[in-house]
Amino acid sequence: MKLTLRVWRQKNADTKGKMVKYHLDDVDEDMSFLEMLDVLNEKLTLDDEDPVSFDHDCREGICGSCAMVINGVPHGPQKNTTTCQLHMRHFSDGDTIDVEPWRARAFPVIKDLVTDRSAFDQIIQSGGYVSVNTGSAPDAHATPVDKVSADDAFDAATCIGCGACVAACPNGSSMLFTAAKVTHLGLLPQGQPERATRAINMLAKQDELDFGGCTNVGACAEVCPKGIPLASISRLNHDVLGATLSGARAD
Amino acid sequence: MVLTQRNIVTRTWGSSVGKKSVMAVTGVIFLLFVITHMIGNLKIFFGQETFDAYSEHLRTLGAEIFGYGGVLWIIRVVLIASVLLHMAAAFSLWYRAKRARPVGYQHRSPQGSYAARTMRWGGVIILLFVIWHILDLTTGTVNPDPAGGAYEKLVASFDRPVVAIFYIVAMVALSFHISHGLWSAVQTLGGNSAVRQHSLKAFSVTVGVVIAVGFAIIPLSVMFGLVR
Numbered sequence A: 001m002k003l004t005l006r007v008w009r010q011k012n013a014d015t016k017g018k019m020v021k022y023h024l025d026d027v028d029e030d031m032s033f034l035e036m037l038d039v040l041n042e043k044l045t046l047d048d049e050d051p052v053s054f055d056h057d058c059r060e061g062i063c064g065s066c067a068m069v070i071n072g073v074p075h076g077p078q079k080n081t082t083t084c085q086l087h088m089r090h091f092s093d094g095d096t097i098d099v100e101p102w103r104a105r106a107f108p109v110i111k112d113l114v115t116d117r118s119a120f121d122q123i124i125q126s127g128g129y130v131s132v133n134t135g136s137a138p139d140a141h142a143t144p145v146d147k148v149s150a151d152d153a154f155d156a157a158t159c160i161g162c163g164a165c166v167a168a169c170p171n172g173s174s175m176l177f178t179a180a181k182v183t184h185l186g187l188l189p190q191g192q193p194e195r196a197t198r199a200i201n202m203l204a205k206q207d208e209l210d211f212g213g214c215t216n217v218g219a220c221a222e223v224c225p226k227g228i229p230l231a232s233i234s235r236l237n238h239d240v241l242g243a244t245l246s247g248a249r250a251d
Numbered sequence B: 001m002v003l004t005q006r007n008i009v010t011r012t013w014g015s016s017v018g019k020k021s022v023m024a025v026t027g028v029i030f031l032l033f034v035i036t037h038m039i040g041n042l043k044i045f046f047g048q049e050t051f052d053a054y055s056e057h058l059r060t061l062g063a064e065i066f067g068y069g070g071v072l073w074i075i076r077v078v079l080i081a082s083v084l085l086h087m088a089a090a091f092s093l094w095y096r097a098k099r100a101r102p103v104g105y106q107h108r109s110p111q112g113s114y115a116a117r118t119m120r121w122g123g124v125i126i127l128l129f130v131i132w133h134i135l136d137l138t139t140g141t142v143n144p145d146p147a148g149g150a151y152e153k154l155v156a157s158f159d160r161p162v163v164a165i166f167y168i169v170a171m172v173a174l175s176f177h178i179s180h181g182l183w184s185a186v187q188t189l190g191g192n193s194a195v196r197q198h199s200l201k202a203f204s205v206t207v208g209v210v211i212a213v214g215f216a217i218i219p220l221s222v223m224f225g226l227v228r
Ligand code: HEM
Pocket: A214, A215, A216, A217, B020, B021, B023, B024, B025, B026, B027, B028, B030, B031, B034, B086, B087, B090, B091, B119, B120, B122, B123, B124, B126, B127, B130, B174, B177, B178, B180, B181, B182, B184, B185, B186, B188
C-alpha cells in the first residue's frame, strides 16, 4: 500500500520541531507500525537523510517504549494495543498518517518522537514499592491473599508505564499510571504498611513534576494498551483522601 | 519525603486530588440545592397562590429561630462560599492543565466523553446563567415586571422568547455538567469501582436529564401558554 506520513521532526530538546511529509510506496499490510517506520528509516538513510528517532525495545507489547501519537491517538487506532503491535492492515491504501511524540511538560522531547519519561521513574521512587527486610525468603504461602485481590492486583500490575495515559489526557495528568501502581500494591497484604504514605507521596510527586490534575475525563483508559480501568483512579483518590484526613506522614 | 504539612487545610488544598475533593463536596451541595429548587419551582403548575405561598414560606421557614428570611440567607451564604471554592479549585486545575501541556498536538482527536471535556466552559456558562437568573427573578433588575410577585416575575420573564430559550440552553449545559459531575464526584471521593462504573454513569446521566427537563418544562410551558 501507498502511504503519506507526516512525522514530527525535531533535532534536539532545544530546537523547534515541525511536521515533515514522507511518501512510502510499498508498505506491506502485515508490517507492524514500527516495521513501517524501519522501512522509512532505511529509505532516509540511503538518501543520506537523518532517520526518524523513535523508542522501541521488546516489540511485543510489554516494555512500554514505543511511544508515539498516531493520528491524534496514543499508540494509534487499535484498542488495547501498543504501537509495536499495531499492524498496517488497520490503515488503508492512500492514507495520510500523522505521527507525533507524547506531549507533556513532564515528558520533554529529546529528538523527533523520543521523549524523556524518567518522570515516571521519579513517581515510582516516591512510593511505588514495598519495603521488605532482607534475609532468608519467607515461606511462599505464609501470607494469604484472596483470589479477587490477587487477580485485581495482577491486572493493575500489567501497566507497562508507557505513558499513553498522560499523552491522551487533556489535563496532561498521570493519574491512571499512578492509580495502577497504587492499586497493584495497595490490594496486597505486603503493601498495607505503606499504603497511606504511598498514595500521598506518589500523588505529591506527580503534582510536583507538573503533571496535570485529573478531572475524570477518561481519555487515559480509552487509550491504555493494558486496559487499566478508569475506576482505579477512585482507589487512588480514596487512599489519598484517607491519608489526608488522617494526616499520614512518611517522616 | 514529600509530605510534611500538618495542617489539614493546606494538606487538602495543596494537592490536586484535595482540590478535586473540594469540587466534589461543593458540587454535591449545588446538586442538593438544584434538586430542591427544581421541586419548588414545579409548584408553578399548582397556580399562582401556591407558588407565591411557597416563595413566602421560604422566608418564614425557621423564622422563630433565625428571623424572617434567616434560613434563606444561611443557604445563600453556604452556596456563595461553595461557588467561590468550586471556582477557585476549577481555575487552579485549569491552569495546571495548561501548564502540563505547553506544546499541543498538530492532529487532535479528543478522547473521553463530550460532557467531561466541556466541564470548564460549561461551568462558566452556568455561572453566567446564575448571575443573570438572580438579576432576573430574585432582584428583578432585568425583569419586565420588577415589582411583581414571584409568579408574575416568572411569567413576565419567560414571555420574552429569547430569555426562555436562553434558560433552556443553560439547562442543557447544566444537564451535561451534572451528567459528568455526579459520577466524577463519587469517583473523586473514592466511591467508584470497576464493577460500579457503568451503573454510576447511567445514574448520573439520568439525574442530569431529569433535572434539565424538570427546569426547562417551566419556560416551555410559559412559551406555549400553559402557564399564564
Ligand atoms: C464558574 C462556574 C463553574 C465552573 C468553572 C465549574 C467547573 C467545574 C469543573 C472543571 C469541574 C471538574 C470536572 C471534573 O473534575 O470532573 C466541576 C465539577 C462539578 N461541578 Fe462545576 N463548575 C461551575 C459551576 C457549577 C455549578 C453552578 C454547579 C451546580 C449546579 C456545578 C456542579 C458540579 C458538580 C456536581 C461537579 C462534580 C465535582 C467533581 O467532579 O468532583 N458546577 N465543575
